[in-house]
Amino acid sequence: MVSAGPEPAPDDSVLLDPASLHLAPTVERSVKVLVVGAYGVGKTTLIGAVSEIPVLSTEETITAASIGVDPRLGEKTTTTVAMDFGRVTVGGTTALYLFGTPGQKRFWDLWAGLAEGAVGALVVVDTRRLEESFEVLDQLEEHTALPVTVVVNEFPDAPRHATDAVRAALDLPPDTPVVAGDLRERRQAVEALQALVAHAVRLARAGRAA
């Protein structure tokens, strides 16, 4: 059986048997969704619950110009950040990729490129640390025109907030969907994804009508 473990093979060869992980021959196009949120809010949990393949990870190098390096010094500091992602085939012909990415400003380099052409962004929040989501939402609003849906990850020990309270606390626009669920559960994770895509459909229809 294949393994998606993080340890590199000693000879640097391909560890996985990709044959069992290839897309079906009927798949002819792909779309992507960004799963954004602060560290530890459950991005990878959501991706893993939805994905038909084991969650994959790549180490991406980004220039860390915004970590306090004075650009006038001409020094480019680089840092690596792990990007987790998964995939689900929908309707037999389309591969939907879910790219998890930290939403903080200092990682903007990484997800600026990712955001291009995306269906939208699913912002995962933890009600115990709502303040950490402000920066994520600000970055999305400032730099992208992506449809956004907020999903409250209902951790077993976290207090339940009505989605209206979360909307008010995050000062979200009235048309931004807010959903909640236990993101370990596939059904609930998929429903959050549906809420985002339905929102994207509404916005696209409105844009086409305009």
Place this chain on the structure above:
Amino acid sequence: MTDGYRDHPVRSYVLTGGRAHPSRNTLRPETLLSAVDDGRELPVGAGRHERALLETCRGTLALAELAAYLRLPTSLVAVLASDLVDAGYLAIRSPQAYDLPGVDLLEEVLDGLRRS
């Protein structure tokens, strides 16, 4: 600089070192790729990363999946994959999307998710 001489269909991994950007900007992390199965072998001088890439891509995979399986950054695999596409060893399977997904595609995705 030997990189100015473009006779080799596939340049080695070492030679990609100076280039931060792929030869085409259309490869995104979700772009679907698969090896061209026409029996043509890579030149003897091809690097091990190119060989591993084509071996991994005998069926359809997205650029990001290739990067994960090869344990290389997506940006680097984009450079390697672009060269292999230019040289005819690798094919782009998904339509080249320059715009946002359209309403029809979004509705199909939504419908597919509801039935999943």
